[in-house]
Amino acid sequence: MRRPSVTPADLSVVIPTSGRWDRLGATLAALAAQTEQGFETIVVVDGADAEAPALPAVRVIVQGRAGPGVARNRGVGASERPLILFINDDMVPRPTLVAEHLAVHRDESSDEVAVLGRVAWHPTVPRDRLHSWLDWSGALFDYRLLEGRASTRATCR
Numbered sequence: 588m589r590r591p592s593v594t595p596a597d598l599s600v601v602i603p604t605s606g607r608w609d610r611l612g613a614t615l616a617a618l619a620a621q622t623e624q625g626f627e628t629i630v631v632v633d634g635a636d637a638e639a640p641a642l643p644a645v646r647v648i649v650q651g652r653a654g655p656g657v658a659r660n661r662g663v664g665a666s667e668r669p670l671i672l673f674i675n676d677d678m679v680p681r682p683t684l685v686a687e688h689l690a691v692h693r694d695e696s697s698d699e700v701a702v703l704g705r706v707a708w709h710p711t712v713p714r715d716r717l718h719s720w721l722d723w724s725g726a727l728f729d730y731r732l733l734e735g736r737a738s739t740r741a742t743c744r
Contacts, residue, residue: 593670593689593692593693594625594689595623595624595625595626595685595689596625596626596668597668597669597670597689597692598626598627598668598670598671598672598685598688598689599626599627599628599629599662599663599666599668599670599671599672600618600626600627600628600629600671600672600673600674600685601629601631601659601662601663601666601671601672601673601674602614602628602629602630602631602662602673602674602675602676603630603631603633603655603658603659603662603675603676604630604631604632604633604658604676605632605633605634605652605655605658605676606634607676607677608640610676610677611630611676611677612640613679614674614675614676614677614678614679614680615628615630615642615645617679617680617681617682617684618680618685619644620682621680621682621683621684621685621686622682622683622685622686623685623686623689626668626672626685627646627666627668628644628645628646629645629646629647629648629662629665629666630642630645630646630647630648630676631647631648631649631650631658631659631661631662631665632647632648632649632650632658633650633652633653633654633655633657633658634650634651634652635649635651646665648661648662648665655675659673669698670688670689670692672684672685672688672702678706679709684704687704688702688704706728708722
């Protein structure tokens with residue numbers, strides 16, 4: 588059974604950050620340019636930072652320094668929406684990220700769906716041998732396991 592009623596209003600985008608305001612600005616600008624709007628953006632600041640800029644149209648939560656995993660969980664706890672999309676503060680999502688994410692939820696019959704997409708190095712990141720090795724090795728994530736698969740089903744217990 589498909590769930591065509593899923594809308595951006597069902598989604599919270601949770602972003603942990605810790606003083607990387609220059610990078611976060613590019614991430615938030617890319618979210619503001621999404622083809623589907625109406626989702627909530629929650630930024631969880633991990634550790635007090637006196638230099639935190641005003642972030643219009645963003646819900647900001649500040650926590651003591653506890654790490655990005657705890658910050659993500661804090662964002663989930665603050666959300667009242669049924670769907671969560673985690674992105675990092677240095678990611679610049681393409682304009683269709685939210686639309687593509689919601690499309691998976693619309694097409695799935697289960698309420699327990701996880702969506703994983705490829706994350707590529709931003710073109711402005713200087714490439715060196717380390718980046719090439721990380722891509723080749725799968726040390727960050729072995730995307731080769733997903734190549735050519737529109738959907739992969741897995742059960743986690």
